[in-house]
Amino acid sequence: MENIDIQIVEYDSPLQKKSVELRTKVLREPLGLVYTPEQLAAEKDEVHIIALSGDKVVGVLLLKIADKDLLKMRQVAVDTDCQQSGIGTLLVFFSEQYAKNNGFHIIELHARDAAKDFYLKQNYKVEGDMFAEVGIPHYKMKKKLE
Numbered sequence: 775m776e777n778i779d780i781q782i783v784e785y786d787s788p789l790q791k792k793s794v795e796l797r798t799k800v801l802r803e804p805l806g807l808v809y810t811p812e813q814l815a816a817e818k819d820e821v822h823i824i825a826l827s828g829d830k831v832v833g834v835l836l837l838k839i840a841d842k843d844l845l846k847m848r849q850v851a852v853d854t855d856c857q858q859s860g861i862g863t864l865l866v867f868f869s870e871q872y873a874k875n876n877g878f879h880i881i882e883l884h885a886r887d888a889a890k891d892f893y894l895k896q897n898y899k900v901e902g903d904m905f906a907e908v909g910i911p912h913y914k915m916k917k918k919l920e
């Protein structure tokens with residue numbers, strides 16, 4: 775894997791738009807879904823974090839401020855041919871540093887059942903029972919940052 779650069783991008787910037795294309799490919803098309811303009815517009819105030827390999831967006835993660843102490847991690851996706859090479863871990867690590875640097879102490883997320891073990895490896899803990907979201911099983915997971 776080439777050098778991976780993790781960075782925050784502006785909403786509506788060219789790289790942020792590319793990250794929406796990646797999310798569509800990895801998170802929506804396999805479910806037969808698309809993002810509506812309203813869903814995308816609602817992300818205006820979220821933190822858009824991407825992984826770049828050269829000029830290609832190979833990973834993405836969004837952070838939403840939920841409370842003064844709490845960030846919600848959303849829309850975590852790594853391009854299919856780049857998975858299992860550490861990019862997801864880099865995105866989560868960057869997010870946790872961002873959270874700590876900005877005074878947040880808890881990160882919560884809704885993990886797809888198929889990705890639960892990835893988050894367990896990043897020391898997120900399952901809270902409560904399985905539930906359905908976008909038609910597939912999910913778990914609420916949480917990490918208290920040291």
Ligand SMILES: CC(C)(COP(=O)(O)OP(=O)(O)OC[C@H]1O[C@@H](n2cnc3c(N)ncnc32)[C@H](O)[C@@H]1OP(=O)(O)O)[C@@H](O)C(=O)NCCC(=O)NCCS
Nearest residue numbers: 850851852857858859860861862863885886888889891892
């Ligand atoms: C889940 C995902 C974000 C992980 O990113 P990644 O770059 O592939 O993960 P990494 O290479 O950093 O993996 C870190 C560790 O987690 C493991 N892992 C990664 N994805 C996993 C999965 N889906 N299930 C179980 N373990 C997984 C890796 O094997 C690795 O283990 P190791 O430390 O023992 O070697 C990515 O695979 C992905 O986009 N999947 C499809 C979309 C998705 O499910 N997104 C999450 C929605 S909640």
